[in-house]
Amino acid sequence: MIKSTVSLLALMGALMLEGQQLKDREIEEVVISASTFEQKAKEVPIPIKIIEKKQIQQSGSVRLSDILAEQTGLVIIPNHGAGVQVQGMTGEYSLILINGQPLVGRTAGTLDLSRITVHNIKRIEIIKGPSSALYGSDALAGVINIITETPLRDASDLNVRYGSYTTVDIGGGINIHRKKISLNLSANRYSSAGYKLNPDADQYGQTVNPFENYTYSTNINFKPNSHWELGLYTRYYYENLGGKMLIQGGKVDGYSKNQDYNIIPQATWRPNDKVTSRLGLYMSASNNDSQYKFVNSGQLVDETFFREHYNKVESFTDIRWNKRWKSTLGMGIVQQQIEASRYNNKKTSHQLYALGQLAYTPMKSWKILAGFRYDDNSIFGPQFNPKLATEIGVSKFLNLQASIGRGFKAPDFRQLYLNFTNSLIGYSVLGTQEVALQLEKMQKQGLIAQILVSPSKIGVLEPESSWSYNVGANMTPIRGTTLKVNAFRNDIQNLIQTLPIARKNNGQNVFSYQNFAKVFTQGVETELWVKLSRSFTLVGGYQYLEAKDKDIQNRIKAGEVFGINDHGNVIRLKSRDYFGIQGRSKHSFNAKLFYEDKKGWFFNIRGLYRGQYGFADKDGNGIINNKSELAPSYFILNTVLGKKIATHYHLSIGSDNLLNFKNIQYNPEYAGRILWINFKIIY
Known part of the structure; x- marks a missing residue:
């Protein structure tokens, strides 16, 4: 190979x-x-x-x-x-x-x-x-x-x-x-x-x-x-x-x-x-x-x-x-x-x-x-x-x-x-x-x-x-x-x-x-x-999301679902206690700033945020209903700095996860800060 x-x-x-x-x-x-x-x-x-x-x-x-x-x-x-x-x-x-x-x-x-x-x-x-x-x-x-x-x-x-x-x-x-x-x-x-x-x-x-x-x-x-x-x-x-x-x-x-x-x-x-x-x-x-x-x-x-x-x-x-x-x-x-x-x-x-x-x-x-x-x-x-x-x-x-x-x-x-x-x-x-x-x-x-x-x-x-x-x-x-x-x-x-x-x-x-x-x-x-100008461009986005099970909503409205609240007490759940289906964040956004000039320099910084989301049902009632069952929110920042050299050559350096976010329990997919260098030839 x-x-x-x-x-x-x-x-x-x-x-x-x-x-x-x-x-x-x-x-x-x-x-x-x-x-x-x-x-x-x-x-x-x-x-x-x-x-x-x-x-x-x-x-x-x-x-x-x-x-x-x-x-x-x-x-x-x-x-x-x-x-x-x-x-x-x-x-x-x-x-x-x-x-x-x-x-x-x-x-x-x-x-x-x-x-x-x-x-x-x-x-x-x-x-x-x-x-x-x-x-x-x-x-x-x-x-x-x-x-x-x-x-x-x-x-x-x-x-x-x-x-x-x-x-x-x-x-x-x-x-x-x-x-x-x-x-x-x-x-x-x-x-x-x-x-x-x-x-x-x-x-x-x-x-x-x-x-x-x-x-x-x-x-x-x-x-x-x-x-x-x-x-x-x-x-x-x-x-x-x-x-x-x-x-x-x-x-x-x-x-x-x-x-x-x-x-x-x-x-x-x-x-x-x-x-x-x-x-x-x-x-x-x-x-x-x-x-x-x-x-x-x-x-x-x-x-x-x-x-x-x-x-x-x-x-x-x-x-x-x-x-x-x-x-x-x-x-x-x-x-x-x-x-x-x-x-x-x-x-x-x-x-x-x-x-x-x-x-x-x-x-x-x-x-x-x-x-x-x-x-x-x-x-x-x-x-x-x-x-x-x-x-x-x-x-x-x-x-x-x-x-x-x-x-x-x-x-x-x-x-x-x-x-x-x-x-x-x-x-x-x-x-x-x-x-x-x-x-x-x-x-x-x-x-x-x-x-x-x-x-x-x-x-x-x-x-x-x-x-x-x-x-x-x-x-x-x-x-x-x-x-x-x-x-x-x-x-x-x-x-x-x-x-x-x-x-x-x-x-x-x-x-x-x-x-x-x-x-x-x-x-x-x-x-x-x-x-923003000839060289700067700003891009951003936001999503608000609700994801819920209709049967669970109906059972909660009927007073059939109990759970443990944030203080450790057993309560009959109300609709506001139901966070939603596991793995879904209510709030997420991204923002990116791009720069490029006539001399071949380019730079960008890109951030993405994911809000807290349901991770595990700890009180055994089959739903997410208290803060201890949520994974925490996180923010990732990525950046690149580069230069086009003599038309045919591009050199850039960058960092993924610049702020070195790590969470071994909830987000093992992030290895921490990653630094890299990239060289490209184009003809």
Whole structure:
């Protein structure tokens, strides 16, 4: 791996000498996440957040999770990797795309965003809520679409960053552009020695173990004539994680190896300036192998494997009927397959879907977007989801937006077919399709002391669904100032949660899954962008969030819930005592100041605040109702200082978590202050 990476980066460095430099041209901001084809951002009536390449580069961040953490309404949650919380909904409800196609390889519902390098990202598009008709399951909270580089000219770059804890990021790319064909090659290596928040711990007590990962990608586009365009995007990722840890006082050593790939060939046909049709294939796979043993005895602690394959064929046709009407029709088929040590055998599913979207502009200042999506899955059956959005230009300085949409999340293979027993602690987790058979086996083996819920009452899992509402305004009160305000509400039904269904003789439980909760998230987001001067730009955002379980609210109103207050007294809870669902902060904000001058100097300082949030139920009533059950708030400050040297060279230094925030109990994802230096060559 290292040799191949070094060889490719050396080739990139050599090609820099042949690079052709062109003057940058201003290109009007476009998006593709609201439809299947590029269109001007100002034509889209749904709220879309766009993070451009320049902002990504100047932040000094190297992982996607670092960039998203600084965006309004997004919170990075460490749970089986760095997942993203959107409008109060966890990472399993957000769809992560690369060039419009989903990434696979989730662990317990979380797709680890720290495994995605930002090196060859052109822009990131964020849609909050299911306001677009294009996406199916897993998009209840929204969509994050990563758009990679498509070469417009010959160019090459090489980037090397070194930071605290022997953290090294090396990336490079080559762009080749000819009259009919363009090619982008990219490679990245990222590694760290890990860190420990407990100063007395040895290598087996590290908070994060050493790791290294590699990402390779290609993007090829061929235009034989004005009517046809052929494209091929490929990506390969490999990660090797160290596995030293302490379990029940014993030293454990092992490894975890992860691989995934994406292959996306597609053909686009434009017979005239009104019709665009695209046929695409998507092939993706994710593999994980892990093994852990006690160092002294050699006893096997855990050995697992996971294989996931996701294949899709889809076709879209976009027709611009006239200046006012535009339509999109699409259909596709998905085949998914999973094989894992925690499933009894190979599991498969297939899905057919069709969608339609209609954009209507009654007048220049009024836009309407309506759509639907129909899915028919071999496991959970049919789903129909409508969407509607509109935007009205009240004046030159004020635009109003509103949208409503229904989304769904299908039960995953884990919730349906999992058959897992923790050999050290002794608990078991069974998917709903395995409950009856596996529980009967445990009873025959004499492992069950008590049945808490009859398997016949578990039933068939229904997809989780939500209605999402967004109402907002975009204001430009004075030149160089933009203010965005968005109020949102998400009502989620059939939320899938774990529940104990049996108690074992060892005192541990057997768990399964069931639809029973109704929850809502609601709040307000504001974002401010101010061009202070030719060199200074100020950006800031704030979110107020409420996330609560409706059933718990009703029980509290009925006087059925008791708890311990902040003074240690048992009380009957009132509505004001219920803080909300765990892991959600009522208040969060970010602020960023960017500076750039004509001499090539650039500087920025970026702060993010997360308010206190529910962490653990300590009084046993199942809810968060006193201050001792909250994790404290925190503030992170990041900064960068850099200089462009002789056009082709960029040198920058920076610090992530400049104020050295640490909290081993609540926030082990923060290693304290990280200092780094970065050198980049661009031709």
